Amino acid sequence: MQKRIIRCVLFALFLCFGVTAQEQRLSKEGAVAMMLERNFGVRIAQNNVKVAENNKSILNSGFLPTVTANANANYQRDDSTFEFPGQFITDENGNQVPRPDTELYKAEAQRYGAGISSNYILFDGLGRLYDYKRLKEEYNLTELQARETIETTMLQLFTVYFEVARLTENIAVLKETYDNTQNRLQRAGYSFEYGQTNKLDVLNAEVDLVNDSINLINEKQLLRNTQRDLNVLLNEDLSQLYNVDTTIVFTNPIILEEFLEVGEQNNIRMLQAEKNITINDYILKSGKSVLLPTVGLTGFYGWNLNQNAPGAFFPGVNVNNTRNFGLGATLTWNIFDGGNGITQIKNAKVLLDSQEILEQQIKQEVRRDIANAEGNYKNRLQIYRLQEQNVSTATVNYTRSNEQYKLGQITSVELRQAQLNLLNAKTSKNLAKYNAKLAELQLLQLTGQLLNVAL
Known part of the structure; x- marks a missing residue:
């Protein structure tokens, strides 16, 4: 019975988690690099920066002329017949005869033109200057x-990263x-075979082994998730499973400090609040430009070629080639x-x-958040130190309990309790360690240093 239970448990563990060797190791630096390159939210934020960079270009400032x-080009061909009713001409014999009709066949007319014009605003009440500064x-x-x-995504990343580590x-x-x-089950089995203990120790060990295997299976499944x-x-293929660095500094x-x-x-x-105040200040200054006049320059150059078709009274082709150039200035003042x-x-x-009121509100909230984060970090760090001491105590307790159990001085139930105490102490220490590190990262984010320190 004992051997069958052990074989079943080992077989279940092997079936569920035989792919561990295929996992790759992912360092903290590597995780951050992948996040910056692949994360959807970060990529969208980077595209927003590119759009803002385009908007602040001199090409979008209004300082350049238009x-x-x-x-x-126009082409025209006419076939015409001109009649002259009631008109007479003298023929070669000196007689008055009706004027004959005149026909124009394939009378062509062509017109070509080209021009270029430019407008430039010399002064617009400083509106575009403040708009340009606002865009920057x-x-x-x-x-x-x-x-x-990026900072928010990084905190999300390390929340999950440290959970994998834990x-x-x-x-x-x-x-x-x-x-x-x-090992206790095997030892209890040998003791029972030699008549040193009763069957109860074996049964207790079998139940504890099954419970330990279930806990192990559940924890591994939670790790996979x-x-x-x-x-x-990381925007990574879901089939790729990473091992992570469990070292915390x-x-x-x-x-x-x-x-x-x-x-x-x-x-x-706070930095964003200050920028919003500056932007709104430029919006106000730009709006005041409507109270001042606008002065502009205009210039143009043109060329036209008109080649008219011959007519009834002008049988020859008429060609007109002109060029023109001009400069001008305008002043516009929208008085009301x-x-x-x-x-x-x-x-x-x-x-x-x-915006100035909002900045004061944000300042108060930031002071509170930093103070709370500092307190949380110190508290969790202290808890972690205490949990380390607790692990040391529980380890000593379990070691002594195990020796006493071998000597028959305590029961298997008491040994199991010492074992569970050690298990809880170690898992609590792991939780406290990563909680303390996450509290530190939150504090670093609030102080604006999350991207400036080694993790």
């Missing part, structure tokens, strides 16, 4: 938004627990537009004031 070229600030804002997307370490702990239970979640963030406390001192200024939300411009200026002032 140039328009045109050309035309909007580009900077888009870069900040892309950075925020489950990997948990599986190692569960495997160790399974091996210890298997989490690995697929990681693939989604915390940021030097001195360096972290320096980050906290300038955290408010480097916070991504019904109040639309003034209304827009007033609204722009209100929107600017709203």
